[in-house]
Each structure stands twice: as C-alpha cells, then as structure tokens.
Amino acid sequence: MTKCVNIVKLSVGTDDVAGLAAWQDTRHAQSADGYPRHITRMWPKREAEILNGGSIYWVIKGVxxxxxxxxxxxxxxxxDGIRRCAIVSKPGLIRVAATPRRAFQGWRYLPADDAPEDLTAGQQDEEALPPELSRALADIGVR
Known part of the structure; x- marks a missing residue:
C-alpha cells in the first residue's frame, strides 16, 4: 500500500495567506484548466506517495x-527546453496550525505524521493573525 507524503514549499514574496490566494488567482499561476500550480525544476521521486492524498504546505514569513x-x-x-514539474493543486487554501519552518531552497518532503493540523472549520473563517505574531506564538508552542 502506498503511503501519503506532502510537500513543503516557501511562498517567496508573499506577506500573508491572502497574498498567496491573490497570486494564485492570476492567470500566470494557473494551469490551462484554471487550477493553481507551482512550477519547480525538480520532479518528485516520490510521485505516487504525493498523489496518494498529499498536499503542498506553504511557508509564509517563516511559518x-x-x-x-x-x-x-x-x-x-x-x-529553454528544460523539463520542469508543475505541482497542480485544488483551488482554495486550508489554514493550518502555525508551525515555524527555517528557510530552505526548493521544496522538501513532509511526512503525513509531521504535518501541521488543519484549523477547525470555525477557525478557518477567523481573520488570520499577522505573520510576525503567528511566528512568535508558534515559537513558544502556542498554536
């Protein structure tokens, strides 16, 4: 049985979740069928695990x-003739418990057991905290 694995990726130049959503609404950030996509140089070797229920987790301002x-x-x-991988995802962003993450290049695998939990349905509708406050709370273990 194939396990599930996620990808974690920095959202470079994004100040908050709303900014990422706005970027994904642009034509440049969409596949031909209108789904949000992120193009990366490397093709994931663990493709089957990613496509078995994986998500892309977005790091914004270190969280x-x-x-x-x-x-x-x-x-x-x-x-330039170089083959790249477009990670195509469902529209809409699901907010998760703020989890600090150091900067890194490219993307990384994120095992399902290590993935932050989704916020509850009620929390999804709340206004997001400023990234600096989210990070400070996450740093001290408050989610």
Missing part, C-alpha cells in the same frame, strides 16, 4: 500557515 491538496503533477517544458 507553515496553509496547505492545498495536490491533484496532479504536470510536465512543463520551458522556453
């Missing part, structure tokens, strides 16, 4: 703040 279920991985050939 994992939200996730999106991954639908598929699309091949994209750039103008």
């Amino acid at each position: 994992i703040q939200c996730r999106q279920p991954i639908i598929r991985l699309d091949e994209v050939i750039g103008e």
Whole structure:
C-alpha cells in the first residue's frame, strides 16, 4: 500500500495567506484548466506517495500557515527546453496550525505524521493573525 507524503514549499514574496490566494488567482499561476500550480525544476521521486492524498504546505514569513491538496503533477517544458514539474493543486487554501519552518531552497518532503493540523472549520473563517505574531506564538508552542 502506498503511503501519503506532502510537500513543503516557501511562498517567496508573499506577506500573508491572502497574498498567496491573490497570486494564485492570476492567470500566470494557473494551469490551462484554471487550477493553481507551482512550477519547480525538480520532479518528485516520490510521485505516487504525493498523489496518494498529499498536499503542498506553504511557508509564509517563516511559518507553515496553509496547505492545498495536490491533484496532479504536470510536465512543463520551458522556453529553454528544460523539463520542469508543475505541482497542480485544488483551488482554495486550508489554514493550518502555525508551525515555524527555517528557510530552505526548493521544496522538501513532509511526512503525513509531521504535518501541521488543519484549523477547525470555525477557525478557518477567523481573520488570520499577522505573520510576525503567528511566528512568535508558534515559537513558544502556542498554536
């Protein structure tokens, strides 16, 4: 039986979850069928595990703040002829318990057991805390 694994990725240049959502609403950030996508240079070796219920967890301002279920991985050939991977996800961001994460290059695998929990349905509708406050609370273990 194939396990599930997630991907964790920095959302570079994003100040908050709303900013990531706004970026994903642009045509540049969407696949031909309108789903949000993120193009990366490396193709995941653990593709089957990712496509078995994995999500992309977004790090914003040093904190994992939200996730999106991954639908598929699309091949994209750039103008330079190099093969890349488009991580295509379901529209909409699911907020998760704020979890500090150090900066890193590219993306990393995130085992399902280590993934932050989703906020409750009631918390999803609350206004998000400022990233600095979220990080400070996460640093002291308050989620």
